[in-house]
Amino acid sequence: MINEKFVMSFSGGKDSILALYRMIKLGYIPVALLTTIKKEEDKSWTHGLTKGLLLKVSESLSIPLITVECNVSEYETKFEEALHKAKELGATICAYGDIDIQEHMNWDIDRCTSVGIKAKFPLWKENREKLVYEFIDTGFTTVIKTVNLKYLDHKFLGKKLTEELVLKIKETDADICGENGEYHTFVINGPIFKSPITFTEKGKVVDNGYAHLIIE
Structure with missing residues (x-):
């Protein structure tokens, strides 16, 4: 230890x-x-x-x-x-x-x-794709909070990051991990959470080339 x-x-x-x-x-x-x-x-x-x-x-x-x-x-x-x-x-x-x-x-x-x-830096220089799948396989749940509209459609907002969704992101030629700002996520549950995070969707907004899911 x-x-x-x-x-x-x-x-x-x-x-x-x-x-x-x-x-x-x-x-x-x-x-x-x-x-x-x-x-x-x-x-x-x-x-x-x-x-x-x-x-x-x-x-x-x-x-x-x-x-x-x-x-x-x-x-x-x-x-x-x-x-x-x-x-x-x-x-x-x-x-x-x-x-x-x-x-x-x-x-x-x-x-x-x-x-x-x-x-x-616990993740430094590791394969981006492997990190995404490790995150999912470990049991974390996350939703897509923001997308860069140059790479991803606003329809990705609010979606949970699953292996199926990762493949759809890959098909757009956006970085699979979003490391360059293609998308941002909000983690709501997983093995170190005592209970899942609840939130209310308040709509979507576009600002300076990015689409954001408004949640509270």
């Missing part, structure tokens, strides 16, 4: 959940989920999840939530402030769900270095 404490950089999507699951299985102890929220808006960056939904996930996982409310200009500073909070809780590591985009990894490492903790 490792018993080293970590904070999870958490989007609510499949990659961060899979990374969290792997860390826990290895014996690391999560002290918090760290999620960035758009300043003066009740939604997270990239995945557009309300604070209420994130708190539901936090409760189901039995892991406290640290929210970073910020705009673009203060994103780095506020993220590091949140890492300091996690460090006070005993975290010596921040784990990330990034797979193979070097620019993202560099940013993550810089934030951790500035605060004096380690950065860990």
Whole structure:
């Protein structure tokens, strides 16, 4: 058993959940989920999840939530402030769900270095397709929350990510894992959840080339 404490950089999507699951299985102890929220808006960056939904996930996982409310200009500073909070809780590591985009990894490492903790990447450089199937086969349930309309039709919104749906995504020539932003997901159940996350669909909206499922 490792018993080293970590904070999870958490989007609510499949990659961060899979990374969290792997860390826990290895014996690391999560002290918090760290999620960035758009300043003066009740939604997270990239995945557009309300604070209420994130708190539901936090409760189901039995892991406290640290929210970073910020705009673009203060994103780095506020993220590091949140890492300091996690460090006070005993975290010596921040784990990330990034797979193979070097620019993202560099940013993550810089934030951790500035605060004096380690950065860990449980999924780094693994095959994207295998990771998607591992996520599904492990028993997690996720719905597609956002799609990039350059790659995927808005009809994918709200669909559960199954092996059959993965094949349909593959047929569009979009990246099967959505690592380049082709789609984002919201994980609602799985082996580390005490209970499934319930939500209400409030419609769909198109903004700047992306279609989003509005849920509360």
